[in-house]
Amino acid sequence: MNVIPQHDGSLLVKNPQNYCLYDMGNPHLFVRFDGEGNLVHAFFAEGFYGGAWSFRLIVDGRPFQFREGHGIGRLWKLWGEEEGLEVRLDSFIGDSSPFVFQNLVLSSRSHQKLVKIRIVIRFSLPVLWHQRAQSALVRWIPAILRQPHWWSEGWAKLLLPPAPRHVTLHPGGAVQAKGIRPLQWVTDVPPHAMSVRGKEANIEWQFRLSPGETRRLRWALAAGLGEDPITRVEKAYDEAIRYAAWLSQGYPGGDPLLKSLFVAGLNTAMAMFKIFPEGFAGLVAGPDYAYPPRLYFRDGYWTAQILLAFRPDLVRQHLLSIARGVHESGECPSGVFAPYLLKFKEAMFGGLPDWLPKHLDAPAFFVLLVRDYLRATEDWEVLKEPISSLHDGVERSLWTIIWSAVRYLIAQDSDEDGLIEKPNAPNDWADNVRRGIWVTYDQALYIAALRAASEIAQARGEVVIASALKTKAAAAHRALKSVLWNSSSGYYVNYRRPGYLEDHFSIDTLIVLLYGLAEEEDARRVLDAARRLQTRYNPDQPYGDWGTMCVYPLYRNQKDIFGKSAHPYCYHNGADWPYWDGIYGWLLLQREDPDWEYVLTRWWTYSLDKGWLTPVEYYSPPYPRGGLLQGWSSMPATALIWAKHLTPRISFSHF
Structure with missing residues (x-):
């Protein structure tokens, strides 16, 4: 083949x-x-x-x-x-x-x-369950819901x-x-x-x-x-033909590999938008993460980036739906169940809309997506939209909900030293890793969310709030550099807590660069250090040239990793995640670094060689791949769209 x-x-x-x-x-x-x-x-x-x-x-x-x-x-x-x-x-x-x-x-x-x-x-x-087995499964649902690594292996379809x-x-x-x-x-x-x-x-x-x-x-x-x-049938076929033409017209480049990567990415993001009963609609994570039906804060944020350029109306619907799952305190789960499901399976889920509660990165992504949507559309009326909470039924404006999420994030800095304290738990994107207490990824998102909320408040004329948030962001920024920057290695460490430091290079620390939180001299040192993630430059990993690893070296503390990430080069412990490739590749594109092409495309050529014709969630040579048609794996295509807006002095032969 x-x-x-x-x-x-x-x-x-x-x-x-x-x-x-x-x-x-x-x-x-x-x-x-x-x-x-x-x-x-x-x-x-x-x-x-x-x-x-x-x-x-x-x-x-x-x-x-x-x-x-x-x-x-x-x-x-x-x-x-x-x-x-x-x-x-x-x-x-x-x-x-x-x-x-x-x-x-x-x-x-x-x-x-x-x-x-x-x-x-x-x-x-394919898997059939007898009635007695289904009843037993229902009794264990509360415990199962706290084991996200089970769901990432497809167990959710049993529901x-x-x-x-x-x-x-x-x-x-x-x-x-x-x-x-x-x-x-x-x-x-x-x-x-x-x-x-x-x-x-x-x-x-x-x-x-x-x-x-x-x-x-x-x-x-x-x-x-x-x-x-x-x-x-004829109408549907004509629609499929027109949709294919629309996808193809979205990217101006002529290189077939990049064109196919873009088309696959935009198509994947479009496929994530789902309409549910009772007016609930938004972005799911992918076919393997769509059942029971739920929308995600984190996955939805990255999936929405390319849609902001082509279908911002879908992002608006996603925002208004997922905002219903924000607690009054501002706490956010990883995802929000479609509300009709809570009635249909009330005994199973206890009527709660939370899919994996208290994910620390979720409130930040919520605030950032609102800011990104406002930048793309200038639709300031969306902040006034009344939104009925799935928790208490109270209607609140989108701006009120944003402010709740910001206050929740600020409250995670209990000693007011500028650093939010993350529980030593798997409650961010790395949900097979117990990271804490100070995590570069979560700290950078916190700073970016404070800045985003300040920007929104300033535009609304709430200058006192805007100034206070800007001051908070500056303090958090200083703390990030003083506690999590490794000056001898030239990059931000993954995480640290009293008595332990995980100082390998983690691709998610590139969030610091994405949101402009590093001086350019430091940013270039970080990108130099990141080259070891590219397997073609790393002879110490055993599988040859197969893509971009998410961490290297691998996690040292076996007590911090579990599930699939407990295995070397698997999942969060060294696999290639195309959505991170998109972020990494974009940072290289910005700086005219020729490594951008490898980072943005190696995962795609590897996938095509395997017969995976739509964007994969994650993969590594010795283990089964993740899901296909995965929403946030549209990020490499997003990087190509962002590259269209680079200054004219940047010219690539592919474009």
Whole structure:
């Protein structure tokens, strides 16, 4: 298999295999297809599993193999030709409907062909739970929710509603699955045979294709039993084509690799926007982190960066929804459950909207995203929006909620020395690491949030508040340099507490540079030290040239790491995280450092070599990869967009 980026930003796959995965999404669903035309899974935004199906094409008694795949946006095309028979299978979704489509076209140029098509639809999750096991799981939910590393391994999908109660066949080739969320699968060509066994439906066609004849078959999966989705197939295909063109036009460069990276990044960010019942909408983290349905402060912040340039209206909706999850005290969880879910699973979640409470970086990201949105849109009216809290039901303005988040952050500096004290707990992005008490990443975000809130207050004419916040930020900035800067090594340490210092280089300390908190001389020393994260420059790590590590050397104190991060070069303990590559690459782009290209693209070339056709969450050679179509992994594409606004003296051959 070989993946070749194209000039329009699409990906051409030669000899696609079943491990070649293409994910796509719209506001109502996530779906994944593979290189053989199978629907690997479909998940609806509300938290329902939509099923999967296998596709098999037999021509004159032999399995047909596709020669090429072609993916962009919400469209995945497979094509092949054997002995005069040309076959095209298009898989796609529309802009906003909860429908999944496939179109099959077969054309015989010479001999008569005997064609057999078989589709097996499965409406049950791969892992089945007996009622007794589900009841036991519910009793353990409060404890499980405190173990984020379990969820990052896919356990959250066990909380999806059960499979449909029964599957029935209907005339003309329709299949209905009835349960909490009814589903239907339909086709426009009646099949030769249909059968059902449990939660599995078998659909078969058989016919002879004469020389010069072309046959077309279409089928679709839909949530709900109302509208026939086949009536929407042409519209959905046209929408997928227009969306692909829109993605391609967003980046002016001509280099196919960078163009494909950009298109994949923007498409991923767009796919994160989900619409839930009761007017709740916003940015999820990715298909592997969307169930139970929830929005994230941290992931949403990074995903929103590219959307601010193209769809700031989606960022506005995200802000107004996630603000509902901020506590009156300003405390924020990692994420906020969609409110309808609290009623649906009240016994399971206790009616609480918090997904992993008291994440220290979440209030800062909330404040920063409001500031970034205001800079991008000048929509100052958003600060007056009344927002109903999911905690106490009280309506507060967005500005009031921002001010609560700022006060909460300030309160974390209990001794007023300028340093916020983080509990020795996994409550920031590194949620498999117990970092404390003084953490460079969290301290830098604190300073940036104070500055952002001061900027907003100044624009509102609240000069006293603005001045006070600026003074707080200056004190916090001085404390950052005095306590967490390692002058001999030339970088900011990861974290320290009385009696222990984790002084390796951590990529998340680059937040200091991103928010302009370092003098340029110090910034260049930091970037010089960061070069050891690039595996091509680091012969001491054992896997060759594979990307950019998130830390090096690895964590020293085994008591501070757990879950996947307890393993060398895994997860927070040395894996490549493309969203950090985007931040690191941007800092290099700003300084015309030629290393920018490696940092921004090596993760992408590694992914394409593996058949991962959408941005991956994290990876390292000896371990399974993270999720695909991961929202914040759009950051390398964001860096390319930010680069458009660099001064004219910066010129790269790719642009």
